[in-house]
Amino acid sequence: MTLSLNPRAEALAISGIRQFFNQLVDYPDAINLTIGQPDFPTPEAVKKAGMEAIAANKTSYSHNAGLIELRQEVAAFFGDTYGLSYNPQTEIIITNGASEGLDSLLRTMIEEGDEVIIPAPCYTGYVPLVELNGGKAILLDTSDTGLVPDPERLEAAITNKTKAVLFNFPSNPTGVSLNKEETDALVKVLKNHEVFIISDEIYSENVFEGQHFSFACYEEIKDRTFLVHGLSKSHSMTGWRMGFLLGPEEYMQHVLKVHQYNTVCASLPSQHAAIEALQNNRFVPNEMNDAYKTRRDYVYGKLVEMGFDVVKPTGAFYIFPSIEKFGLSSFDFATRLLKEGGVAAVPGSAFTKYGEGFLRISYAYAMPTLEQAMERMAEWLKTVQVTERG
Numbered sequence: 001m002t003l004s005l006n007p008r009a010e011a012l013a014i015s016g017i018r019q020f021f022n023q024l025v026d027y028p029d030a031i032n033l034t035i036g037q038p039d040f041p042t043p044e045a046v047k048k049a050g051m052e053a054i055a056a057n058k059t060s061y062s063h064n065a066g067l068i069e070l071r072q073e074v075a076a077f078f079g080d081t082y083g084l085s086y087n088p089q090t091e092i093i094i095t096n097g098a099s100e101g102l103d104s105l106l107r108t109m110i111e112e113g114d115e116v117i118i119p120a121p122c123y124t125g126y127v128p129l130v131e132l133n134g135g136k137a138i139l140l141d142t143s144d145t146g147l148v149p150d151p152e153r154l155e156a157a158i159t160n161k162t163k164a165v166l167f168n169f170p171s172n173p174t175g176v177s178l179n180k181e182e183t184d185a186l187v188k189v190l191k192n193h194e195v196f197i198i199s200d201e202i203y204s205e206n207v208f209e210g211q212h213f214s215f216a217c218y219e220e221i222k223d224r225t226f227l228v229h230g231l232s233k234s235h236s237m238t239g240w241r242m243g244f245l246l247g248p249e250e251y252m253q254h255v256l257k258v259h260q261y262n263t264v265c266a267s268l269p270s271q272h273a274a275i276e277a278l279q280n281n282r283f284v285p286n287e288m289n290d291a292y293k294t295r296r297d298y299v300y301g302k303l304v305e306m307g308f309d310v311v312k313p314t315g316a317f318y319i320f321p322s323i324e325k326f327g328l329s330s331f332d333f334a335t336r337l338l339k340e341g342g343v344a345a346v347p348g349s350a351f352t353k354y355g356e357g358f359l360r361i362s363y364a365y366a367m368p369t370l371e372q373a374m375e376r377m378a379e380w381l382k383t384v385q386v387t388e389r390g
Contacts, residue, residue, distance in 0.1 A: 008132050015124035017346050017360075023338065030342045031373040033361050036172055036318060038236035040288055042273075043281050046235060050273035058268055064260040066094025067271045073278040074244050078227075082214050090249040093259055094242070094266045094274075098202045098230040101245035103129055104259040105226055108251070109196060110135040114163035119149040121320070121348060121355035123172045123200075135163065143354045147174040147311055147320065151185040158189075164196035167215060170203040173351045173360040174320040175296075175313025183213045190221050197225040203316040205234035205285035208293045210314065216246070223248050233316075234285045235277045240270040242277075292317050295363040295370055302374040303361075306381055317364040320348065324357040326384050334359060341380030343373050 014022075017034060024032055041047075053059070065071065071088035078084040086092055095101035102125075110116070112134040118126050120139040127137040138157055142149055154165070167186075170177045178186075190197055199215040216227045230243035243266075245255065277284070296313060303310050303321050310321035323333045330347035337359075338344045348358030363370055 008134075012128055012132070015350065017124055017350055019350070024344055027338060027342070027344070030338055030344050031369060031376065032344045033363070033365060033370075033373055034344050034346050036233075036316070036362050036364060037238050038233060038288060038317075038364050039366055040236040040291075042236050042240070043277070043284050046237070046273045046277045046281055049276035050240070050269045053269040053272035058272060060268060062094075062265045062268050062271060064265050065092065065256055066266055067268075067275070070094055070271050070275050070278075073275055074246070077278050077282070078216075078246065082212075082217055084214070084216055084227075084246075086246050087249065091246060091252055093245045093252065093256055094271060095230070095245050095259060096243065096263050096266050097232060097241040098200065098228050098243040099125060100241075100259075100263055101230070101243040102126075102198070102200065102228050104262050105198065105228070105245060105247075105255055106130060106133050106135070107262070108255045108258045110163060113161065115159065115161040116163060117154065117157050117165045119167065119171075120353075121147070121173055121351035121358065122166075123168055124350055126166060126168075127352065130166075136161075138162070139352055139354060141354045142174075143357070147171070147176040148178065148182055149186060151189050154186060155189045158193050158195065162193070162195050164198050165190065166198045166200070168200040168202075170207060170212070170313075170315025171318075172203065172316055173318050173346070173348070173355065173358075174311070175316045175318040176311060176320075177207055177210070177313075177315040178213060179210060180213050183215065183218075187215065187218045187221060191218075195224070197221055198228065199225060200228040202228065202230055202233055204229070206289060206292065206317065207315040208289055208296065208313075212315070223250075226251075231274055231277055234288075235281065236284075236288070237270075237273070237277070240273060241267060242270050242274045292363065295365070295367060298367065299361065299363045299370055299374065302378070306378055317362060319361050319363060320355075320358050321361070322357055323348075323359050328384070330356055330359060336384075337377065337380060340383070342376050343380070 071092045075088040110133040204212040226247035231237040308321040334347040346360040348355030
């Protein structure tokens with residue numbers, strides 16, 4: 001007798017990122033450029049705050065929404081940085097990473113058959129979460145618009161089944177940010193439709209040029225906009241699992257119930273570490289960004305030298321060159337690059353069908369690693385025939 005499982009769960013696939021990362025065990029000499037994880041240590045003061053919390057036996061449950069002291073710090077951070085006003089009592093939930101925050105939000109929001117529009121290529125976790133909750137992901141192609149959503153296409157994609165639009169800028173996998181004019185144009189469309197806006201801005205502190213424009217800053221849509229954020233990228237705290245979810249009280253009271261049954265509360269020592277991060281270590285992302293910008297400029301320059309067509313990223317720590325001219329699928333290109341060239345990157349097809357023809361390279365690695373990887377890639381490309389059309 002075989003017991004049945006949820007077919008939606010059975011249909012899930014391991015993300016393309018992890019598929020290539022997991023192959024590295026068979027290629028121990030390969031250089032890994034697959035994972036989007038800062039190579040910096042968590043700041044010493046932040047680690048100390050977490051250790052002191054453990055030593056002081058601050059290891060129990062907190063309020064389901066998180067420590068009020070931390071929620072106050074989150075409110076202060078977004079107020080100081082972006083001029084946003086959120087009530088720490090009712091409009092902020094501390095989550096186990098941004099991923100759990102997004103999951104709890106989608107569980108609360110999606111009804112069977114609801115559509116969620118997602119600009120693509122997009123992060124590998126979005127479509128599965130929508131589908132697992134009974135929704136349908138509607139992909140908004142940005143592969144031929146400079147990796148930026150086109151407002152007219154967005155307008156055309158919205159139907160009476162649309163429940164939400166999910167943005168992620170700066171973007172994983174593309175590294176592209178939105179400027180004010182681009183954000184204004186999208187908001188001009190959104191304000192005329194009764195849909196939720198979910199903005200995953202986990203990379204907002206990793207912007208190298210200009211400034212970040214949050215969808216939550218627009219009063220005309222703020223009453224239905226949710227902001228997904230956290231400290232994983234900004235403070236190199238991926239394993240601490242510290243996420244923030246901010247949104248209108250009217251809806252957040254229900255998200256809190258789902259979060260409660262999902263995870264009870266976020267880790268208490270991590271919450272104390274997060275207080276230190278937001279109180280006294282807001283400067284940390286700027287220090288990291290100096291290194292990321294140097295790395296980005298180096299990798300971008302080398303890819304251009306190799307003949308890649310590539311949009312120069314302005315945020316996060318990814319670059320997304322086109323490989324179309326080489327006449328290989330992104331999966332075959334990445335596989336050969338790993339096996340023959342000794343460099344592991346992620347095929348663009350891992351980020352939906354609109355990522356086909358691209359390759360994601362993470363430059364969240366030290367310069368010596370990137371230099372060696374680019375040298376290997378340049379040598380390997382000499383064995384690959386260019387079959388560019390036209």
